[in-house]
Amino acid sequence: MSLKGTFRIAAKSMFDAFGDAIEQVSYSSVGAWNPETETETVITESVRAAVNNNARVFNTEGVYIGGIELVILQNELISTPKIGDKAAFGGATYRVVKHMNLSGVVWKLTVVLV
Numbered sequence: 313m314s315l316k317g318t319f320r321i322a323a324k325s326m327f328d329a330f331g332d333a334i335e336q337v338s339y340s341s342v343g344a345w346n347p348e349t350e351t352e353t354v355i356t357e358s359v360r361a362a363v364n365n366n367a368r369v370f371n372t373e374g375v376y377i378g379g380i381e382l383v384i385l386q387n388e389l390i391s392t393p394k395i396g397d398k399a400a401f402g403g404a405t406y407r408v409v410k411h412m413n414l415s416g417v418v419w420k421l422t423v424v425l426v
Contacts, residue, residue, distance in 0.1 A: 341391035407423040
């Protein structure tokens with residue numbers, strides 16, 4: 313088995329083992345512009361994410377504004393995460409300000425409160 317395959321199995325096992333530490337997140341990604349309806353296509357999906365409340369995010373003036381990191385398995389997402397996407401969980405909505413694909417298996421997203 314390849315290293316990527318081994319990592320994918322380990323990541324899925326971690327998600328299954330942590331049960332209570334994993335949140336259900338409603339993830340919305342804005343897709344292509346439809347010129348006929350003059351609207352953007354929005355893909356909304358329900359995914360599991362590990363939540364880290366200790367992300368360090370600063371605004372353009374260097375002021376700390378908080379932030380949360382989400383770790384989402386690649387195979388749970390339909391769309392590719394990008395800056396500006398929305399994630400809703402715990403009664404609040406957040407905007408993606410940073411994203412990173414880790415080994416093609418998991419996404420690490422940094423989000424701030426909208």
